Amino acid sequence: MGNAYLWWMRRRPPRLVRLSPAEVAHLQALVRDGRIEQRIARRARILLAMSEPDTVVSELAERLELDRTTIWALCRRFEHWGMQVVDDAPRPGRPRRLSPPPARRSGEAGLL
Known part of the structure; x- marks a missing residue:
């Protein structure tokens, strides 16, 4: 493969993310x-940037300090799951719990 082909592959136009007006407003x-x-x-x-036809994934990745594959993965998940991908997915395991600050030497609770 020639250099021209490799350049084109790196700069190929992304598949647009299609958003409804309600989805755009929500985002x-x-x-x-x-x-x-x-x-x-x-x-x-x-997702908002990827709905614009002139978006270049490598430039978006650089601006957001992300890897291009992260952007592509989010777009593919959006195609499959829709707006659910914006929110965090539930995680398996025991939920996090915050413990109160330790008590002071005077015996007072460590709360404000």
């Missing part, structure tokens, strides 16, 4: 919400 709201976890907002940004 934009997630991006604007300052209280949302950043990993969820990042997924929303990726």
